[in-house]
Amino acid sequence: MSIDIAYPAFCAPGLPVALGTARRLMEFGRYEDSKVDVFTELCSVAEVRRMARELPQGRFSGQWDDKEFDGVPLKHWPPLVAGVLGPDLPTAPAAYEGRLPVEYELGDLPVDSIEDAFAAAIGPNMGWINWKWLYWPDVPERNLHGESTHAEVTLLFNTRTRNDGRRQCGPSMGGLQADVLHMDLTSVFPRLNGPPDLLQYSSEDSNHLSPW
Structure with missing residues (x-):
């Protein structure tokens, strides 16, 4: 059994550069079955609504x-x-007591179906867009076989890792203004002549996009 290891690759201070760079990297491994998931943690009732x-x-x-509903049927x-779903959210404020942060997620969607809308909506909340079921191609001259695992x-x-375990509300949740690309570098970059060959970012972008 193998364990996924992903590394922060680049840090960008704004959405256009971050989202554009992420899409260029994703396109390198995209194929017909690729999907996208989105996730965020919402730290106030106002943000949930x-x-x-x-x-x-x-x-x-x-x-x-974990023990709150022991023996209680799910229904x-x-x-x-x-x-x-959004239309079925409770309206009474008491329903949210002890339930924050509320997690929001959408999964297994077609690539390019949700990314722009989600990026525009996430605001100061911690979260991510994750492109999965990609396929890094063969590179015979470097003895690299295609890899999808x-x-x-x-x-x-607004976070440095998908697994930071903070799960708390407060100033720290919105404190990071950078958007970070997170990926398995050991699979991708050996297939390239270095990140710039793939990213082809503009001179203006390169002033803001920095290696982690």
Whole structure:
């Protein structure tokens, strides 16, 4: 069994450069079955409701303790704990007590179907866009075979890693203004002559896009 290892690759201070760079890297490994997932943690009821207005098709799930519903059938769980779509979110403020941050997610979507709308909607919240089911091509001259097991590209928002375990609300959640590209460098860059050959970013972009 193998374990995925992804590394922060680039850091950009704004969405246009970050999203454009992520897409160039993704296109390097994209094929017909590639998909995209999006995820964010919403730290206030106001942000939950705003996201529900802007992207109501996602699933919202509140926090809960492992022992909170021991022996309770799923059908009797509070809707926000079981997970609901935007139009079904509870309206009573009491339903959100102890449930923040609320997780929002959409998965297994076609590439280019959600990325722009999600990037515009995420605001100060921690989250990511993850392109998966990619395929890094063969490079015979470097003795590299095609690889898909770890072929993913992730664009992070307001966090340094997908697995930082913070799960808290407060100033730190929105403190990072950089957008970070996260990926398995050991699979991708040996297939290139270095990142610039693939990215082909403009001179203006290169002033802002920096290696991590």
